[in-house]
Amino acid sequence: MSETTYAIRLRVNGVAYDLDVPARRLLSDALRHDLGLTGTHVGCEHGVCGACTVLLDGEPARSCLTLAVSVDGQEVTTVEGLTGSDGELGPVQQAFKDCHGLQCGFCTPGFLTTITAGLRDNPDPTRDDAREMVAGNLCRCTGYQNIVAAVLRAAELTRSTSPGDGAL
């Protein structure tokens, strides 16, 4: 007996996709395995590590705890959508590169999406704000020092980017 599937439409990084998915299909699996957007990673499957964080209508959400059918019609932003329209790294991505904010890179996409939303809400974070902004994501490699530095650097880069430019 095969599973019942449901037709949904996802807008991911500005592109519309029509999918037929079982009710239990996780958004993380739909993005990774149905759409081939493997930049979103799955680290714990219970919402703690934050590697799978995507933006749902602009707000950070754990795609490993989200059923794909529940986001029918919503706009999803993944790490692949943070790159500028000209193919350049977006400001948060560039800041991670400048500050050595990643090592193995597995947790990084979740940090990038989280910080993108965080800087939209608070474009001029203090160091404490920067720590708070990334306090829901786990990284096993960096000891977070350079991730905090990258948040501040990203804020600087974002401020110097003209409005309407880049991924924000």
Added chain:
Amino acid sequence: MTTKLFGDPIPRVEDDRLLRGDGQYLDDLGNDALEVAMVRSPHAHARIVDIDVDAALDVDGLVAIYTWDDLDGPMAEPLPLLIPHPTLTHARTPYALAKDEVNHVGEAIAMVVATDRYVAEDAAGRISVTYDPLPPVVGIAAARAATDLVHADVPGNVAARMRQSNGDADAAIEAAPHRLSLDLDIERSASTPLEGRGVLARWDTESGRLRVWSSTQTSTGLRAAIAARLQLDLGQVDVIVPDVGGGFGVKIVHPWPEEVLVAMAARALGRPVKFTEDRREHFIAAAHERGQAHHVEVGFDDEGRMLGLSVRFWHDNGAYIPYGLIVPIVTSTQLLGPYKPGAYTVEFESLYTNTVLVTPYRGAGRVHAAFVMERTVDAIAAELGLDRTVVREANFIQPDEMPYDHGLMFQDGKPLRYDSGDFPASLDKLKKLVGWDEFAAYRDEARAEGRRVGIGLACYVEGTGVGPYEGGHVHIETSGRVKVATGLTTQGQGHQTVFAQIVADELGVPFEDVEVVTGDTRRFPYAVGTFASRAAVMSGSAVALAARRARAKALRIAADALEASEDDLEIVDGIVRVRGAPESQIALGTVAVLSNPLRYAFDEASKAATQFAVGDPTKPPVPEGDEPGLEGRDYYSPNQSTFANGMHAAVVETDPDTAEIRILRYCVVHDCGPMINPRIVEGQIHGGVGQGVGGALYERMAYDEYGQLLNASFMDFLMPYVTEVPEAIEIDHLETPSPLNPLGIKGLGEAGIIPSSAVFAAAIENAEGFPIRSMPISPSELFALRREFGRDGA
């Protein structure tokens, strides 16, 4: 001149791809593959009475189910003992699928292959296993008591008993003016990389070849293991390591049951098969480390000099011991740190328990070693009323005693002989960095405000760059681009960047022209793996030597082409030219064309080469002893490990009411020799310190008496977030070069984590005024200790 790249903190070449989401981790591959779910034991110790798969058979999308009965030949044998040792008299390793007994919760019993993981889990859930439970052995005390046995044929649960000594420690302790004995414990923790294990295999029926991708720390080891298990020729198996989402030791174990089973199923089914471990599986079916109990006897003089040191310890190796005795041997040797006790004896027992197997985790035995030694030195200082740094200075090996031979055998079977280091200089730097001499005044001020602060320090020496060897291959293409391959693997260390820095310097080519591949047996089939802080030392040296060979050949051919002497040539930005006469030049790409006497011309480089004539017309086009192509291949195989060292200090504040522990400062002085890329060095230290905070204050494997792991999730196993790590990590470097390799470098991958338990125990002890002898320590445990020592009044 080309700028020297060695020592330049350039950004990593890896980053662009990873930041765009274009990384290729294991589960990003093989979207067409069948997927695997395992049936795992819910019991810590049981006999398997029956496995009933009938209910699973009508699950739509099920492709195959395997149990031990379906395995044959070498697949049905226990997995290999990777590192035998004469003292490992009772080695037991698991079967790929449990045969008739399970020895820990999580042990694999059946493998389900289905169209996707959802379906595979559906089917796995319908497989019914009947067990006859046996009494579980959990924890070191139960293992030592041996009332129950993990393996019926292993008396006393003892896998190995090993003793090493240098001098008569017992007599020295007996004769010493002062004596102390201490019991010191470290609990279990684990690597827990953000990406778990994973393996993908494709069998190509037409060519009869197996291609395997695995999230592993050794491509060549896994290749040999799979070939042996599946009875394939080595030449039929390729292993490719894609991007790996962290390793920290756990992924050096090979072959995992899933690695050989997935490869077997891919061949049997003629379809690609993939296993992606989930987080709970990683907790109960991968590997742990750390759990050890130690008893120390030490005798010392009035200055705190250790005259005799005797250490006995008990190592919990879990249910099986596939990786041998590396961890306890490292503890027993690296325990000596920067010190030279008059006489030293160490003896350990490695014990089976019905828990997840134990294999090296970043620090690998050294975290425990530093904890034991540094706590001992602090206890001596407390006993004599001396400053803790003064007692350390009294025991240091001095720089003029290098190389210093401890008279013991290290984990690689070679002498424990330090090659370099200046411990007094390092301590001096650390004291200045943390403000050691000014701390007493600060503490008094804090006390006056009702605050409890404390300072601690800890030293360590880390054997890095263990052999036997690594190799490198450097190929200068006719485009002038340089392709570098080395066999060991990468899990985020930035090898593509640092090896390219080394090769670009050696060859005199732009950094951007160098491309490095690691962990692909098709590109470099001879290698050992990435562990023990060895990659930079081993493969860094190997690619440097390989580049020197390619350079020598380039200069020989260029000298011929330019009618100049080799001694007068230099290579700048990929151009070989005559010093002082730069108009006389030839591009390395053109040299590459000349190195290969072809009949046919393919490209512009070939045309450009026609203006030059090389070779002796009286000899064959490829003279005897020469080879076509502009390549260099070489190996670095040292006689012994190189020893890095460091010292850390921490200032903590403990809450008088809640016993919460706050880190106020964290300082590191580190000596890994000359730094290839200081930015990457500091990143490695940051990461190690962060992981060390976890190990010292938060992380433990909470097994209950039944062998159930109660905290097998990131909800309950408390890995530090940014909120738990120090706000700043202050770092100073000392760079004493190693005489053992061409670049003078020493390893650093594990450095940040090694002294953490020791340094936090010391700082908390200093704040609280009673001894801390067991780590990790939680606020609740600190609170309980306050009551025990009558210090619970704020």
